[in-house]
Amino acid sequence: MASGSAIRGSRVGAGPMGEAERGDSAPRQRVTYWCANRHETKPSFALDAPIPESWDCPRCGLPASLDSGNPPPAPRNEPYKTHLAYVKERRTDEEAKQILEEALSTLRERVSRGEVIL
Template identity: 40%
Template sequence: MADRALRGMTIGAKSMESEDGVEFAERMMVTYECPVAHVTTIPMSTEAEVPASWECPECGRPAARRGEDEESDSEDPRKIPRTHWDMLLERRGVEELQALLDERLEMLRSGAVYRERL
């Protein structure tokens, strides 16, 4: 029984088919460049619709197709992500936040917070 086993092959690692007689689709190389100047070249079929942008594999920023004009300046590629503080300030003013903080600190000092949990 051990004589019939395939030796030296891992399951799913290699194909037993050969590439003899296979016609590959015509390809073209498309180059993208991200705002940090990382260059990525992707092979694509000549029949495929080439996207205007591609995610940079090095930094994750959107990379524009090299050689094409910029689409628009409405999307700033160096957009700074919003922090929790920024999102909080969109909902409440500093005075309101100060009043809430004072109220919660007073509750902590008086022990009311611990009584709520029990």
């Protein structure tokens, strides 16, 4: 059993917490941001801190701006592309056939020399 003289929720050396111990808080200003879903967010910043142009909405995650009448649009989500899709963007079918023929001819030469065993 614990000692009966201890005060619950305190520790040795603990004292009152307040402005005197922590120091004065910096003067702050609240800034209002709006997202495309019309959510209003009011983070606070120190008076001497630069105010960002955009802020992520904590409710929906969309970007929010200072202009309530013109919030930023939701970002476009690009669909996942495979490696083959990226290759097809860079090369035409004719270029792909030419590269394949060059690779096959090089492989056939190496097989005929005995460098590669199939």
